[in-house]
Amino acid sequence: MSKAFEFKNLIKTYPDFQLGPLNLDLAPGIVLGFVGPNGSGKSTTMHCLAGLVRPDSGSMEIYGRENDLNDPAWKFDIGYVGDIHVFYESWSGERNLQFLAQFYPNWSHEFAAKLAKRLDLPLQKKAKELSTGNRAKLAIIAALARAPKLLILDEPTAGLDPVARAEFQDVLFELMVDGERAIFYSTHILPEISRLADELAFLQNGRIVLRTAKDDLTEKWRKITFRLSRNNLKFESVVSHQREGNDYQVISSDFEATLRQLHELGVENVQHSRLSVDEIAVQILKGGKNVESA
């Protein structure tokens, strides 16, 4: 089966920033969280994928079709919620949806109406009269009503209230039930994606520093505390460490390997605890050493 998308050596250069070379793919049925600090290149990647920005080099495929701007059949397969939401501002939300519907054969008016009700969006209001949150809702409905096989979501819940955010997450869960769709979800709000994502890709300075299954991440990464009197030791898989006297507190990206080494050193009273995805992400994006693809 074709991959939902695949980048090969994708490069996009700006005067003060370079994205890539980026090699990334996503299998159908998977939610990939795309995590990185502001300015790391998340939106640029999304823009390239949606056809809004032309990369300098490299290739992109969506469900086996080349991302060709003059042969946009691949666009039937994607739904995109961008960092900003563009509409015909003097038209109502409903009219904007009607405009979009004519381009997508799989568009469901019924789904759009139901989702608008569920998200409590007043479709009769003009787009320019909608609040930031309601504009995001309209963009989400527009992206989902076309029944896309790949959802590209760039900070989609920015401006949404907690209730609408939770509702949106539920909708995404429901969409993923059939196992055929894929979601590429960019955010820097980790708790938002940690519930939904199957895999996480961490982007920093335009490069992927880690791509891993979320469960592997939370399973392998641990905070370990122990006492040791020896100096100048290099610990296995330790991303960061703090030391006060003989008390160590380390963050390990593979706690079993670190524990093994500690046992070999005869260290006792070793304690370890799980880290949240948020805490792990901070460690990774702070540029912790020994971060490798799991």
Place this chain on the structure above:
Amino acid sequence: MWKVLKAEFRYHKTAITATYAIGVLFLIATLLSDIMKRMDSPMATWSWMSVVTSAYIFLLIHIGSHDDTEKRDRLHSLLPIPRQKLGMARMALLLLFQTGFGIIGLIGVMAVGKGLDRGFLYYMLSSNAFFFLTVALIAIYLDLGHFGRNTYRRIFIGLLALLLILIICLTISGNIISGLEYIFEPYTTPAGAAIFVLLAAGLFYLDVVVFTRRKSYLA
């Protein structure tokens, strides 16, 4: 492409209707007033046409500013439409507006009667093509701003500046032929009209090419 064009017409229908109404109302007012008695008819037609042209420019600015503020290129670029067709739709929209005003102008000339000779028809064709050509130049300049660097824009401005300098030099030298006459004399000839139409068509195509090759459609 047609769906986008239809949407644009519907979206801007108030502005379009108002602008065309201004053209028609001023035409009627010109025909009914005694300006016709005081001026020769081509003069009256030109006075009326200057009002229509101003209204048309206002319409273009109105639509252009809306499209810019609302990031219309970005909205349309997300649709499953070949980029080339999208580029054609943008220019076709301008061409349709221009044609509409050309037709109103023609009706105006016919209504005035005396001004309708073959030379004037060529003049109408040339001036409409020249106006469209100018709008196409502006569109190309704006699209060149989405190439990530200003080199192309600089080359474009450089070429325009060279052309302008050439016209000024010809005008100042005066001993051969006035630069402006050199430019505008062909207006009333079939060959001149054909050149202007071909130039306009060429720039139409060029903007489609430039739009298609843009590096970014975020704006």
